[in-house]
Amino acid sequence: MKHSKELITNLKNIFEERFSGSPLFIFSPGRINLIGEHTDYNEGFVMPASIDKGIYIAFAKNAVNKLRAYSFDFKEYVEVSIDQLKPVNRDWANYVLGVVSEIQKIKSFSGGLDIVFGGTIPIGSGLSSSAALECGVGFAVNHLFDLGLSRIEIAKSGQLAEHNFVGVRCGIMDQFASIMGRSDQVIKLDCRSMDYSYFPSKFEDYQILLFNSKVKHSLAESSYNKRREECESVVKILQQKNTGIQSLRDVSLALLNSEKNMFSDLLYKRSSYVIEENDRVLKAGEMLKNKQYKEFGQLLFESHQGLSEKYEVSCPELDFLVANIKDNPSVIGARMMGGGFGGCTINLVERSKKESLIQEVSQTYKERFGITLEYYEVEIGEGTHIIN
Numbered sequence: 539m540k541h542s543k544e545l546i547t548n549l550k551n552i553f554e555e556r557f558s559g560s561p562l563f564i565f566s567p568g569r570i571n572l573i574g575e576h577t578d579y580n581e582g583f584v585m586p587a588s589i590d591k592g593i594y595i596a597f598a599k600n601a602v603n604k605l606r607a608y609s610f611d612f613k614e615y616v617e618v619s620i621d622q623l624k625p626v627n628r629d630w631a632n633y634v635l636g637v638v639s640e641i642q643k644i645k646s647f648s649g650g651l652d653i654v655f656g657g658t659i660p661i662g663s664g665l666s667s668s669a670a671l672e673c674g675v676g677f678a679v680n681h682l683f684d685l686g687l688s689r690i691e692i693a694k695s696g697q698l699a700e701h702n703f704v705g706v707r708c709g710i711m712d713q714f715a716s717i718m719g720r721s722d723q724v725i726k727l728d729c730r731s732m733d734y735s736y737f738p739s740k741f742e743d744y745q746i747l748l749f750n751s752k753v754k755h756s757l758a759e760s761s762y763n764k765r766r767e768e769c770e771s772v773v774k775i776l777q778q779k780n781t782g783i784q785s786l787r788d789v790s791l792a793l794l795n796s797e798k799n800m801f802s803d804l805l806y807k808r809s810s811y812v813i814e815e816n817d818r819v820l821k822a823g824e825m826l827k828n829k830q831y832k833e834f835g836q837l838l839f840e841s842h843q844g845l846s847e848k849y850e851v852s853c854p855e856l857d858f859l860v861a862n863i864k865d866n867p868s869v870i871g872a873r874m875m876g877g878g879f880g881g882c883t884i885n886l887v888e889r890s891k892k893e894s895l896i897q898e899v900s901q902t903y904k905e906r907f908g909i910t911l912e913y914y915e916v917e918i919g920e921g922t923h924i925i926n
């Protein structure tokens with residue numbers, strides 16, 4: 539993977555102007571998700587991968603016991619006492635402060651931290667720049683203060699930062715993918731047991747292509763937490779009669795159907811989507827193993843339909859991007875990706891037809907919404923790591 543030398547140089551210069559000493563550097567990647575959306579917080583399965591776009595962080599200890607952070611992209615600075623971390627009114631700062639605060643709950647250390655960071659992930663594109671930042675900062679703290687945390691512990695601290703500092707009750711997928719990713723591999727993660735395995739991410743004649751709808755999603759303001767609550771309320775209702783159910787992971791479609799009269803149509807739609815999506819991830823794993831790429835792609839279309847019609851986390855722009863290419867023979871699968879309400883679609887497309895497809899989709903998207911489409915051919919790169 540090629541790192542952005544220009545950004546690293548910028549961060550280095552700013553770091554040296556603002557702080558003293560020469561910093562270390564970390565790259566922490568964003569993620570894509572092939573399939574398994576809104577399943578992580580239901581203790582289900584996901585299939586993400588870390589990408590070559592991410593957050594670069596210049597970092598070093600300081601002797602003033604402060605957490606001092608500068609965001610290159612926002613041109614904003616935050617400085618707080620490291621012993622008194624609490625949420626502030628800027629999301630980017632809350633990712634930073636939040637993860638340090640969560641680490642303080644499990645390991646004690648003394649000393650301050652300076653960071654300057656910037657990213658190559660378009661903000662709001664649904665590629666998890668926030669998880670990348672959290673994992674990068676967590677990794678930096680662990681490294682500098684020699685805390686001995688595992689990568690999974692750092693991922694969990696990032697997830698808790700979202701819960702406690704940002705107010706998004708997210709699952710573990712994004713942070714896990716960012717810090718546990720491997721080059722040219724997708725991860726299959728069981729979000730209940732945290733068992734995981736890797737699959738090769740080369741799809742022979744096909745490749746992954748992302749289309750950015752440019753509709754900015756904001757999970758905190760969106761209905762993300764609402765969806766999670768809806769799933770939890772189905773579980774509560776089912777628990778009245780069925781002991782042993784802890785999450786939607788424990789509910790089969792047959793059970794859900796037999797108890798259908800216990801909840802509203804809306805809750806039925808939500809929970810049946812999650813159960814079906816979990817099933818799709820398991821099938822998807824088998825199909826990837828057998829190199830059945832077309833069948834795999836079909837699952838992506840089904841996933842989108844569920845996300846749009848049953849889970850209702852899509853938007854007209856994402857629906858258009860998927861519907862528009864559904865019958866195109868050079869596309870074998872497409873769906874919205876991530877939390878929803880905007881961001882990117884993920885597409886599995888025939889390598890040799892990519893150029894004409896991009897042109898076609900850009901034109902129709904522009905005609906329909908007046909928006910200039912962006913596309914990304916992401917590479918699957920290494921998870922969070924120090925750059926020498």
Ligand code: GLA
Pocket residue numbers: 574575576577578579666708709710711712876877878
């Ligand atoms: C966001 C969350 C993840 C996951 C996805 C939907 O990216 O951070 O935990 O729930 O949405 O799959």
